Amino acid sequence: MSILINFKICDNAKECNGVAVCPTGALYWNAEKKSLSIDNKKCISCRKCEKNCQVSAIHVVRDEKEYAKIEKELKEDPRKMSDLFVDRYGAQPIHPAFLISDDKFQLEVLESDKLVAVECFNDDSIACLLKSISIKRLLGDYPIKYRKMMISGELITKLKIKKLPSLLFFKRGKLLGKIEGYYASDKKDILVEKIKKIIG
Ligand code: SF4
Numbered sequence: 532m533s534i535l536i537n538f539k540i541c542d543n544a545k546e547c548n549g550v551a552v553c554p555t556g557a558l559y560w561n562a563e564k565k566s567l568s569i570d571n572k573k574c575i576s577c578r579k580c581e582k583n584c585q586v587s588a589i590h591v592v593r594d595e596k597e598y599a600k601i602e603k604e605l606k607e608d609p610r611k612m613s614d615l616f617v618d619r620y621g622a623q624p625i626h627p628a629f630l631i632s633d634d635k636f637q638l639e640v641l642e643s644d645k646l647v648a649v650e651c652f653n654d655d656s657i658a659c660l661l662k663s664i665s666i667k668r669l670l671g672d673y674p675i676k677y678r679k680m681m682i683s684g685e686l687i688t689k690l691k692i693k694k695l696p697s698l699l700f701f702k703r704g705k706l707l708g709k710i711e712g713y714y715a716s717d718k719k720d721i722l723v724e725k726i727k728k729i730i731g
Pocket residue numbers: 534549552553554555556557558573574575576577578579580581591
């Protein structure tokens with residue numbers, strides 16, 4: 532048995548759900564290479580990593596024939612990470628892969644090595660889905676990790692957020708900047724300019 536990872540749609544981060552559930556350490560975060568790595572000798576084929584990957588990027592394969600088949604499929608997969616950004620800024624969350632709760636904020640955002648865009652919202656801040664802007668159109672050009680978080684009062688105060696939804700940008704635990712409030716799709720250019728200013 533071997534593991535194959537589709538890095539075209541995997542955000543290759545140390546906080547990978549598969550790493551968190553792997554009982555043997557076969558799937559692990561390689562700090563030196565800054566990448567998910569696999570030690571096939573340790574793998575017991577429990578498939579926990581595969582089941583817990585929300586974007587189905589992890590494949591546990593049985594034999595060489597299946598390995599060759601999946602490897603070919605992954606090579607030919609035309610998707611990239613931003614193709615999963617079906618969510619829209621200021622609207623109801625759609626893709627569960629990007630949804631986190633307050634208790635994951637530390638691990639998923641502050642401790643991440645990557646540039647992270649975290650969209651904070653609460654039930655009151657959900658604006659019209661049709662008028663809102665697709666996250667792919669907003670962030671698809673940047674090597675960025677995107678998360679959407681239903682935020683609590685405590686964190687709103689801590690992050691000094693005045694208006695929801697809010698789009699916050701973090702790098703290695705540091706808040707680079709934030710954009711507050713809802714922007715309809717005809718205001719996309721303003722929003723993109725603000726993003727560029729924050730992340731360069
Ligand atoms: S199949 Fe099980 S043991 Fe193997 S890498 Fe995945 S979680 Fe770890």
